[in-house]
Amino acid sequence: MSKEKLRIDKTCLNCNYVVDERYCPHCGQENTLSRKTFHHLFIHFFEDLTHYDNAFWRTIFYLFFKPASLTKAYMAGKRLSFLAPIRLYIFVSFITFLLLSLFSNETTLVKNTLKKTNKNELIIPTIDSLHIEEKSVDGLTKVGILSQQNNDTIKKILQQTKIIDKKEVADFGYKSVNELDSIQKNANEKLKVSSTEYWFLKKWLAIKEDNSNEQIIEKFTTSFSHNLPKVLFMYMPVFAFLLWLFHDKKRWYYFDHGIFTLHYFSFLLLLILTLFFVDKLFPLLGKDPILKWTHFSIKSIGIFWMIYYFFPAHRRFYGDQFFTSLFKSGFIILINLVIISLLIILFALYTFTNLS
Structure with a gap:
């Protein structure tokens, strides 16, 4: 009241x-x-989503530990006892990606803060900053300052450092846009690339010229994480459509598959958020072997439950025989994995080519 x-x-x-x-x-x-005051609007927003009563916590419990029971209850007409599917998904999606973004930004802020050193702090130079070359190492060995064993060790370190320094996010064999244009115009047909490859390479080289490897990775991660909720939301109708293809069209409407999909995706997001906080919490508690084992056990159980959850949920909701349900659910998951993998690759390419 x-x-x-x-x-x-x-x-x-x-x-x-x-x-x-x-x-x-x-x-x-x-x-x-x-x-109304801003405080009232803020509280009312969460009350409207969660009701702040038993319905919210009952919904979360059913979602986590009773696969498909929430969907069956909703389809049976018990709709005031639980959160509505679309509200549940919007709330879980909002909270999940908000918290993941906040903690990700916090980590980036800590890293950037650590990079800023005061004048009074001791800065340890790297091997590359000292400009040590293999010839100078040989010279120190000749005059007796370094032994041959130390000579070999330092050379290995220098070679490994050079390899690491040369590593880039992606190297397609072109140094600049001008070099690519020159090859595309003047080289023989074997060295030229297709128009699609040329468009992608030109975009990528332009990004590399304006950004360092660290900036590219940071921008890509930020852009990818910010747009992932949109991709997931747009993929849900595809997931529901695949369910529709594999089940009786007279018995099950597309709406039914849509409700099942909303609940399933809400479960996945909520479990991802839970595992994320488990990874954040346990390192803060210490390095005790028992804590490490507990952390590993909880994370393993969570990952197993994430993978296994769809099979009992599918069988309980659609009511198929065990082997029929196992075949259908396995085939549906396999098709979705292929499609999702392709979408992630395309989305990653899209994200890369639109970095600024």
């Missing part, structure tokens, strides 16, 4: 009907003041 004060005026602000009690008997609107 709302604790807000009622308006003195008994006329409904929405339909002008006479309101004798708290709610209008004609349209159902609460007869309270229309001007």
Whole structure:
């Protein structure tokens, strides 16, 4: 029950009907003041999504530990006892990607802060910054400052450092856009690339000229994570369509598969968020072997449950025989994995070519 004060005026602000009690008997609107504080709006937003009562926690419990029971209850008409599927997905998606983004930004901020050193701090130079070459090492060995064994060790370190320094995010054999254009115009046909490859390479080389490897990785990660919720949301109709293809069209409507998909994707996001916080929490508790074993066990169980969850959910909701359900659910998962893999590759390429 709302604790807000009622308006003195008994006329409904929405339909002008006479309101004798708290709610209008004609349209159902609460007869309270229309001007609210920001605190009220913020609290009301989460109340509207979760109801802040047993319905929210019952929904989360069913979603985690009773595969398909939530979907079956909703389809049976028990809709006030649980959160509506679309509200559940929007809430879980919002919270998941918000918290993942916040913690990701916090990690980046810590890294950037650590890079900024004060004048009084001791800065340890790297081997590359000292400009040590193999010839100078040989010279120190000749005059007796270094032994031959130390000479060999330092050379190996230098060679390994050079290999690491030369590593890039992706190297397609072109140093610049000008070099690519020159080869495309003047080289023989064997060295030229197709128009699609040329377009991609030109985009990529332009990005490399304006950004370092670290900047490219950071921008790609940020862009990818920010747009992933949109990709998942757009993929859900495809997932539901695949379910529709494999089941009786007379018994099951596309709407039914859509509800099952909303609940399944909500479960995946919520479990991903849970495992994310498990990874964040346990390192803070210490390095005790028991804690490490507990962390590993919880994470392993979570990953197993994420993979296995679809099979009992599919069988309980659609009511097929064990082997029939196993075949259908396995084939559906396999098809989805192929499609999702292709979409992730395409999305990654799209993200790379649109970095600025």
